[in-house]
Amino acid sequence: MRDVAVIGAGVTKFGERWDDSFRDVFVEAGLKAVQDAGLTGDRIDEIFVGNMSGGRFVNQEHIASLIADHSGLALEGHVPATRVEAACASGGLAVRQGAQAVSSGLSDIVVVGGVEKMSDVQSDQSTEILAAASDTEWESFYGATFPGLYAMMARRHSHEYGTTREQMALCSVKNHSNATMNPTAQFRREISVEDVLNSPTLADPLNLLDASPITDGAAALVLAPAEDARRCTDTPVYIAGIGQASDAIALHDRRTLTTVEATEVAVERAYSSAGIGPGEVDVAEVHDCFSIAEIIAVEDLGFFEKGSGGAAVEEGLTELNSRVSVNPSGGLKACGHPVGATGVKQVAEVALHLRGDAGERQVDGAEVGLTHNVGGTGGTAVVHVLSREAPR
Amino acid sequence: MTVPRFWRKIDNRYNLRGTRCGNCGTAFFPPRRICPGCRRDGSVETYDFEGRGEVITFTVIRAEPPSMDGQTPYVVAIIETPEGARFTSQLVDVEPDDVEIGMPVEATFRKIAEDGADGVIHYGVKFEPTARD
Numbered sequence: 431m432r433d434v435a436v437i438g439a440g441v442t443k444f445g446e447r448w449d450d451s452f453r454d455v456f457v458e459a460g461l462k463a464v465q466d467a468g469l470t471g472d473r474i475d476e477i478f479v480g481n482m483s484g485g486r487f488v489n490q491e492h493i494a495s496l497i498a499d500h501s502g503l504a505l506e507g508h509v510p511a512t513r514v515e516a517a518c519a520s521g522g523l524a525v526r527q528g529a530q531a532v533s534s535g536l537s538d539i540v541v542v543g544g545v546e547k548m549s550d551v552q553s554d555q556s557t558e559i560l561a562a563a564s565d566t567e568w569e570s571f572y573g574a575t576f577p578g579l580y581a582m583m584a585r586r587h588s589h590e591y592g593t594t595r596e597q598m599a600l601c602s603v604k605n606h607s608n609a610t611m612n613p614t615a616q617f618r619r620e621i622s623v624e625d626v627l628n629s630p631t632l633a634d635p636l637n638l639l640d641a642s643p644i645t646d647g648a649a650a651l652v653l654a655p656a657e658d659a660r661r662c663t664d665t666p667v668y669i670a671g672i673g674q675a676s677d678a679i680a681l682h683d684r685r686t687l688t689t690v691e692a693t694e695v696a697v698e699r700a701y702s703s704a705g706i707g708p709g710e711v712d713v714a715e716v717h718d719c720f721s722i723a724e725i726i727a728v729e730d731l732g733f734f735e736k737g738s739g740g741a742a743v744e745e746g747l748t749e750l751n752s753r754v755s756v757n758p759s760g761g762l763k764a765c766g767h768p769v770g771a772t773g774v775k776q777v778a779e780v781a782l783h784l785r786g787d788a789g790e791r792q793v794d795g796a797e798v799g800l801t802h803n804v805g806g807t808g809g810t811a812v813v814h815v816l817s818r819e820a821p822r
Numbered sequence: 823m824t825v826p827r828f829w830r831k832i833d834n835r836y837n838l839r840g841t842r843c844g845n846c847g848t849a850f851f852p853p854r855r856i857c858p859g860c861r862r863d864g865s866v867e868t869y870d871f872e873g874r875g876e877v878i879t880f881t882v883i884r885a886e887p888p889s890m891d892g893q894t895p896y897v898v899a900i901i902e903t904p905e906g907a908r909f910t911s912q913l914v915d916v917e918p919d920d921v922e923i924g925m926p927v928e929a930t931f932r933k934i935a936e937d938g939a940d941g942v943i944h945y946g947v948k949f950e951p952t953a954r955d
Contacts, residue, residue: 631882
């Protein structure tokens with residue numbers, strides 16, 4: 431098995447992109463990544479694309495072919511392209527598939543993309559489409575929405591550990607603050623704890639400003655064998671560890687409601703293959719689809735003890751250039767959450783920090799970074815550990 | 823959606839009919855065909871739940887999906903039965919502010935949702951606070 435490097439990354443502007451279609455946003459991200467790698471299309475051996483629900487958001491399936499075609503890689507070259515789906519973890523799983531293709535030696539240069547175009551349907555329709563990531567027959571049938579499921583996790587976390595509404599709100603406040611420094615973020619404005627607490631309630635105790643938005647956007651990476659990476663770029667970033675895990679799709683079937691066990695298992699697998707522990711992580715992009723999800727994530731990833739995530743956020747330990755810089759991009763909350771793109775964007779963001787290219791929001795001296803992407807309420811989790819140093 | 827999609831679940835949804843592993847005794851609602859503990863070594867049989875349980879966690883939905891149009895606010899909860907099975911349902915005949923974790927509840931047959939004005943009406947089991955003696 432070969433080590434794998436990220437040699438190019440591209441992220442589109444995230445937001446409501448009324449003027450651009452599904453294919454427009456994907457092609458933009460792919461071009462940015464390939465140009466960042468200094469390559470031309472004829473070098474690409476294979477494509478993987480994360481996408482949750484093109485079929486329902488834009489009535490388009492067979493997305494892999496569409497993307498290869500409009501990236502100019504189908505009529506010429508007939509490059510194989512594969513779509514990967516795991517709800518909001520589609521992008522992270524696509525990265526893992528791409529890394530495996532390179533690692534195995536089946537392909538040398540792999541483009542991994544993630545894309546979602548969510549604003550072409552009405553907002554109640556998008557709520558329904560996203561709810562399909564839960565157990566349709568036994569959760570959403572009874573009126574459980576996605577915010578509702580995370581709200582039940584939040585309620586239980588507060589019950590067991592005393593986590594407060596204010597601590598949850600502070601995750602959104604921090605992520606909005608980080609997003610002001612990210613040119614591609616959807617919401618580049620500060621918000622206050624009061625703004626979060628006074629925003630309309632979606633499902634008690636979670637409000638609108640606890641939730642990630644509806645977003646159009648795409649992200650792409652170029653992966654290559656680590657041994658060839660320096661021939662393409664002076665600043666390769668290495669994939670040091672990968673872990674993926676499954677759990678029950680329905681929240682009610684999990685052993686615990688306050689830990690995402692798929693995250694715990696995935697991160698253990700990733701740390702173990704990278705040979706590091708949580709204390710070595712400088713920068714992390716974590717799956718904050720709701721504010722409570724960030725508190726649970728920083729616990730499950732081992733940054734803080736179970737039950738102390740809320741207090742850690744309150745003490746500022748997850749802010750930019752603190753103990754561990756969590757969601758410098760603005761996270762799903764403020765950078766935006768085009769579901770299939772998020773897992774790829776997370777790797778692109780961490781790669782920028784490890785390269786020293788993150789501009790105003792740069793995490794100082796970042797050597798090791800981590801991405802954490804969750805599908806549904808925790809039926810799937812995937813973690814990548816990235817490093818500036820080549821694996822030994 | 824076509825009628826069979828809902829019709830085939832009527833037996834389970836109307837009667838709280840789940841399954842139980844004949845090997846380890848674990849009871850499942852919603853029903854499972856394979857026991858995750860025993861896997862292929864377990865013989866899974868039909869099992870009827872009594873309809874009692876307690877609230878493990880809950881939320882009050884204030885932004886509803888189209889299928890629940892006009893029903894907000896409504897309480898969604900995860901309920902655990904004495905057998906240890908957990909599932910999602912709604913709580914009714916209780917003020918949202920009076921719901922608590924640990925509250926004992928019992929099943930009551932109710933309408934769940936409508937598939938639009940001309941579509942199927944879905945029924946099933948919701949839960950209400952257990953009457954105190």
